[in-house]
Amino acid sequence: MPSVWKMAARPARSLERSFTRLLGLRPMTAGQRTLFKIDQVEALNKLRLVALVAIFLGALIVFKTLAAAGHEASATAWFAVVLAMVVVDILSGPGLAMQRPSREEVRAQYWRSVAAYFAFGLLWGALPLLFYQEASEDVRRVILVAITAYLASSAFFLAALPLAFIAFSTPIVVFFAATLIRSGVAAHAFELQLLCIYVLAFPIALRQYAVSFAERSLALAKVGEQKQLISLLLNDFEANSSDWLWQCDSRLRLLRVSDHFAQRFGMALGELDGRRFDHLLADLKSPAPCPGDRREDVLVHLQRGEPFRDCPILLVIDGEEHWWSMTGTPTYDRAGRFDGFRGMGRDIGSEKARERELEYLAHHDTLTGVGNRARFNHELARARGLTEAGGRRFALVLFDLDDFKAINDTAGHSVGDQVLRTTSRRIAGFLPRDSFLSRIGGDEFAAIIEIKEDFDPARLRDIVGKVVHEVARPLALQSGSYKVGVSAGIAIMPDDGQEPEQLMQLADIALYCAKAGGKDQVKLASSEDGAAFALRKQLELDLWNAVEKEEMFLEYQPVASARTGEPFLFEALVRWRHPRLGVIPPADFIDLAEQSGSIVGIGGWALAAACREAAGWPAELRIAVNISPRQLEAGDFPAWVAAVLEETGLAPGRLEVEITESAYRGGLEPVAAVVADLHTLGVTVAMDDFGTGYSSLSSLQRIPFDKLKIDQSLVVRGHGDKRAVSVLRSIVTIGRALGMHVTAEGVETAEHEAFLRGIGVDSLQGFYFGPPLSAKQAMGLIKERFGRNDRDRASSVA
Template identity: 35%
Template sequence: MVDLFKNSSIRLKTLVASFVLLICMLLPGISAYLTFSKTDTGLKSLSTVTLPKQLAVSKLKDDIVDTHVSIFRYVSWASNGVSPILLDALRAEVFAGVNSTTQRFSEFADRPDLSDIGREKIHALQTEWKRYEDVAKDTLDVGGVDAPMATMMLGMVDDEFKNVDRDLKAFLFDVTEKTRSFAEDLAYEASANKRVLAIGGMIAMAVSLVTALMVARSIVHPIQSITNLMQQVSSGKLDVEISDPQRRDEIGRMVRAVAAFREKIEHDNQLLKNREEELRLKNMQFDAALRNMSQGLVMFDSNARLVLFNQQYSDMYELSSDRIEIGWSFNKLLAYRRTLTNDYGNYNESTDTIPSAMRRGETTHHVITTSDGRIMNVINRPLPEGGWVATHEDITERHRAEKKIASLARQDTLTGLSNRASFLEAIEKALTQLNREKASFAIFVLDLDQFKAVNDSMGHPVGDALLKEFGDRLRAMVGKGDTVARLGGDEFAVLQATAAGDQKQAALALAEDLLDITTAPYMIEGAELVIGASIGIALAPEDGIDADQLLKSADLALYKTKSDGRNGYRFFDRVMAEETRSRRTLALDMRKALARDEFELHYQTIVDTATMETCGVEALARWQHPRRGMIPPDMFIAIAEETGLIIPLGERLLRKACRDASRWPAHIKIAVNLSPVQFRAGNLTQTVVTALADSGLAPERLEIEITESVLLQQNSENLAFLHDLRELGVSVVLDDFGTGYSSLSYLQVFPFDKIKIDRSFVNEMQKRSDCAAIVGAIIGLGRSLDITTTAEGIETREQFDMLRAAGCHQVQGYLFSRPVALSKLDLGATGNKTAGELRRGAG
């Protein structure tokens, strides 16, 4: 029972103790209340019933005596001849007293507090009183006429009075005795109740004391012990014994919490020791860092007094470390430093502004120059607790480098010509002069033709040397007021200043000169190189009134030059702007065409040179425009790539090609071109997988053709996609091989299944021995690497014979089939007439 109470919760203990104390208070209170109520009832009964009854009997007795005396007075007055008036008055008084007494007897007999015996006695008294009343009235009646007779009758009256008086006295005695007995009982009971209350109060006090002692022993004393324990633990005395940790009440939880607290303190003390060791090591590291950091460091407290400095700081300003004392004021240190290096131009301003800024919590940054020309970068940073730390860095070399970089920022690092930013500034200056003096000028934008071929075939060093040589030719050729710039890559620009005569004629002459110097042979590392130039020209103010507009006009003219065959020049005209607007219109139409499904596929067969049978088909996009008719891909693919529409278009055409090919013979493969822009979508693998799954086409029958630009940046995501294709079983084909930047290097980047020889080499191989040699080299390379080779653009029997003789595996071109709609595609071995003839010729 004791353990049960001990392990009970403090709340339960408190509730039990409170309940016991409540009972101890309620029981005496209830007993006292009942005692007082009973005593009060007895006193009320004594005061309202018993005593009034005794008084009523006593008053009745007095009234009877008064009435009896009045009768004797009346007879005496009658005998002595008193005035009849007085006799009548006395007689009336006697009669009134008799009647009143009779009435009192009746009222007393009707009292509800009378016992049955008392009521019988009252009735007996009423009877005796009635006899007395009758004798008395007769005596009074006789007294009025015969006094002597009335005197004789007084004896009878007196006899009756004695009977009434005797019985009434006896009744009064009984009533008085009962009153006294009731009062004595009431007093005795009050005394007994007082003793009971005293005893009950003592018992309640004893129970309350026992309860308080139990609560104190179970709650207060343990809490005091826990408090003492906490004080000892808090003071650092951790070896104290913790008793009774197994209790299941709050005291037990508190004891266990103290134990956990002690363990936490022990753990924290250990951590503190570890951190003190870490801090000691960090201080050592901090000291080492201060000694070895490249910057000078100095720290001041909230009163601007020196706290620490490192050796670099004193060396930087050639100060004597022995003379500097910790505690020096900021002003004193500055004054000492100033006497040696004269590094502050305005000493008073520095001593005022820096401490003020630190007090405001502001970081300051300023550059100072020493007397020997060195430049110091000083940063003052406020500290949270007041004061600040200042770092001093010698930025002399950096400052010189920045000046050099600022100069280089306006120049092209390779050629030494102006760069794009500097060229734009030159245009802005020319426009300002144009507005002020009406002085026109011309803008030339040049691209070097065949530069990529040189750069890819002979390497970047040769390409860089070629660019520098061309830049030197430009610089030497242009006029004194002209500006020459390299905009990037093989793109150059010239600003021709105001000419003396016709600006356009001067621009024409300069354009011809530019072509002449560009096409003149270059001797680079012992090799003779020949390139061309495509030039776009814009005149100010006719073709633009701001730099961006003029460059845009020149770019449009350059684009026109390239479209017309390169190695020439074109002036900007409004037709070019109209062509640009036409391209924008075409882009808008493409969005609608996608929704209306106006794009379709034409198919061109690929022939195996060994069997002369169709082994594959290339899918080529066509646009059936509702107004313009059939639009070839070279007119809309570039726009689709620029606008991003190539992504949904390419996905749609891939699904259609796979769906069509799934109905062809199993040995026929389908080749689909992917644009480099499609690789940016990030979900190409899923697109290919979905197209194959929806169509049911075997992955081995799908060939994905890509150009070298996909691998130009050796993007890891692009390579991952290509490897995913190969894991699926899809073949990866490198299209237009030989025309890119570094074609041979890409064969190391990825193991292609097939390379396609660009039609430009095929077209020229009969006329140019170098093209024939390149084609032969590509075929030999494919054979060595076990890569299938396919030649594009075969239009003559001679081209086919040369390619087959060189060992080319596959061919395609107009000689065998033009791209045709699906409904006109013939995949039969005898369906291709040319292939059949060639096969028979070979046989």
């Protein structure tokens, strides 16, 4: 900055602040003042050349008028000064619009402009001082018109810089007013009135324009600052973010893309310039439709100039699939016309991978890889819809593995998992190609098979039968060889039902019937099976209330001594008199009670009722009661027995508890502990149904039973079967070696009795010695036998 400006800087700033307050402008920061001055100077510079030409032409007209009126010398001097200042101003005015000036340069240009117009104001103000008083009326009229024109036009030319307007107009008004007053107020009242109007009106208008200009300038400055900030943020975003930016024109040609964008397309920045963005997206589409791909939506929005946000699209670039999320916002020019799009994209491949993983987990079994229950329910509902819409038929097949629990218990769950995986592959491998397989439980699978026109129930059964046969083959795993079977139940939609729940129930009933018929079986659902299953379910419910409703009763079968043939013990047998179905055989309800858990209540009632009945018998007669494994697992069984004995008054030595080997399912140790506690009470414990199932010598060694009861299946085979004879003799030998009493069940004939007595059995039970009797019949038999024995003993004494 020249030294002259430095010397005048402080008073100039004071003048500027005062003038700003005078105009009513709000205070500005240093940066805002600089931007405001730049706008003022640039606005002034745009009209500067026009203003200088106007000054020159006006001065030329005045000069010619004065010269013609005889003021040639003085007019020439005045015009020369004006011309020199115009030339100097043209040559020295800097172009701020062409560069980003410093604050000092802006201030210098600002005050130079003010000073320049102040100088012009002095020149035009000196004009009336020099020539007006002595000039003719025509010359005065020219001077008056020129000064009035310049005063009026300066308010428009210099409105952007109000201080320049004041600097220009003040000397003119002051000098002209002084000239008019000196020439006589009365003679120049009109001219003075015009000057007063000007002095009052133009500053007010100027102030309004200056305020508007300042506010517009500040608003533009803020917009510029925001643009700079946005530009910085965008640059930082592009540099540090994995997302990318794009911009296209109204014809969807790419104008600007970030490096990340070009990298994702595998192209250089120059290759993308001018390419149609919509064509680019269309050319890279996947050949096969993919769920979730919204490419068509994006293309429609681009064509319509509509905004879109977070639209996933699938692109195939160099043979690889890429999932992107695209966002676009339309832009408009000042006239409101569509000008193109600005947008952002980001790679969502990892998100889509997670979505696919979650989708897979939501519909597949994690262990076997086949469908899970949720997917099965969906597919079954879909099959129902197809059946209703097009008359198609489907088969629902339920598979349940046989003996799988034994593998888990003996080999561990890791081996069990391998078995499940291998089994699921075997099942899937033998089902028709378009079948659906799912795992719906621990060792349960379900398949949905569409029944083609050439299918019939026999062929469907053959297909499922092959699956069953394949699964039954031994599995060779690293840990060893294992074998599981599978049973299958089949229901057909819509033949057996249309509702999924109904179809599942029928298939489950068929599966139950298949398992009841033995392992590796296939059963088709039937109305008879459904009715039997419904009856079974009803019986299960009725069993829970049978004791409370006094529907249960006991029968007593005598057990006779093999030596004397006289009964010494009665076994209490539970019977059920159903109010609608009559007396139901034990074989039809005992297993149901075991499975449902109602056997605990029934068994408790039977023990108490049998002890209460036996308490009225002769002291030498004993009572035997069967105990369910569930009763042993339900709680402290010995304490319960002790409470029953105390309540009924039966001596512990007269009670015999019969336990089957199914009680071992919880392990041998719990059973051994219960037997020991019962012995402490004085109660006898027998092992029932010995010779079937998984009886072993190790269990007899670890559990001190008092009695072995040989199962009637061995007795029925009789002495005519050499293998049966050998087994029976061995059991008797083992029993005697271990100090156990041996009883044989199922004695039906005299030959059975003779044979069993011959091999050394201690006691016999069966219809040969008497069928199960009611309590009244049993008491009659007791009175008859024991009354006769008393009379015989009395006769021998006499």
